[in-house]
Amino acid sequence: MDIPGLYNYWIVIVLMMTGFYIVIARGNLIKKIVGLNIFQTSVFILYISMGKVDGGTAPIIAEGVERYSNPLPHVLILTAIVVGIATTALGLALIVRIRAAYGTIEEDEIHAQNTMKDADG
């Protein structure tokens, strides 16, 4: 077990937990989306850091280069980035819609309006 060699995972975990905390602890919906993005990027960093090889270069085949970093995580993450922006866009559109319906983007105020509506019957 090589503890110092694991620092990349720990950076990822700190970032991931920061994003997670924002998502569950903050009431503002836009802030939640930013937190989700941070979470997402930490996963990207996790994959890319697993693909890195010591002494390797970018995986573009050239003469005189023997060692390349692993290209497969890069391919996966390219897809993931694009899917991520799609979910972000959809989430932001939902926020605009919620704002139009409720006049607020704070979770607790939306909740209060809902319970008030329920109480009115």
Add this chain to the structure above:
Amino acid sequence: MALGILHMRNLFAVVMLSGIYSLISAGLFVTMDAVDVAFTEAAVGGGIATVLMLGTLALTTTREKFVKSDLQIVPLVIVIATGALLIYATFDMPSFGDPAAPIHHHVVPRYIEEGPVRTGIPNVVTFVLASYRGYDTMGELTVIFTAGVGVMLLLALAGRRRDD
């Protein structure tokens, strides 16, 4: 660079910071040899996402409601517990940059050796994405299309409601 991100984590009250964060992570990807990913992250994460968020801010509100206590106990406990579990899980992982890690030894050498010969493209990421995983990329387009349709429907609904 990682330290820069660590410093930033307490400050992102603003969308701009998330754009800067995306750019820094794109820089991180370059140092970890993932140039194609870095391009995409800088363009999509730093560019499009920031523009979309600014648009949303313009359509909704730029101020967050004032919260009394900044630190909430229950979420913090959950987050620390999850983080501790994840750190415990990393003790079984191969260390950073280790060429002997299992991830580098299954199909990857074959892609690197045979791929350029078969496809004639020197960039491994490009030919895996386009030549080996063409259907995957087409599915990705479907996802974007669906998201675009969803966004248009939602915004059209919001606009109609305001007109009434």
